[in-house]
Amino acid sequence: MRVLLLIALFIPIVAHAEVVAVRGFGNVELSTFDCSAISESKLLHRVCYDEAHRYLLTQIGDEYYESCNVSAKAVDGLIDSDHVVAYYNQQIRPRHKCTSEIRARTGVAVLSGQPQ
Numbered sequence: 001m002r003v004l005l006l007i008a009l010f011i012p013i014v015a016h017a018e019v020v021a022v023r024g025f026g027n028v029e030l031s032t033f034d035c036s037a038i039s040e041s042k043l044l045h046r047v048c049y050d051e052a053h054r055y056l057l058t059q060i061g062d063e064y065y066e067s068c069n070v071s072a073k074a075v076d077g078l079i080d081s082d083h084v085v086a087y088y089n090q091q092i093r094p095r096h097k098c099t100s101e102i103r104a105r106t107g108v109a110v111l112s113g114q115p116q
Helices: 002-010 072-080 084-092 100-106
Strands: 019-022 026-029 034-037 044-050 055-060 063-068
Touching: 019 055, 019 063, 044 072, 044 084, 055 084, 063 100, 072 084
Parallel strands: none
Antiparallel strands: 019 026, 034 044, 044 055, 055 063
16 A cells, blocks of 8 residues: 555646637647636636737636737736726727737647637
């Protein structure tokens, strides 16, 4: 029994990064993202940002949506806004649509499966 316990202590524990399904794209692993909960909104619940790729994920309701080529300043404006949904709809959503060309250029890749 002691041998099994010692063996179990030395087996590396594999941490699984959170993976979310992004509408219209596929699964994205959040290990490189900085995520923040949004408590002020009943609609927009979470913001996850990968500054290196300028790639933003927003959880709206139960689904995640992507925005490409988003500056850190725009993300700060979203998080600091008194009206996050209005800010998102006016400043982020219409100006930062993702295309396969933008994703390829920035290095954003789907993890598995087909786009939803």
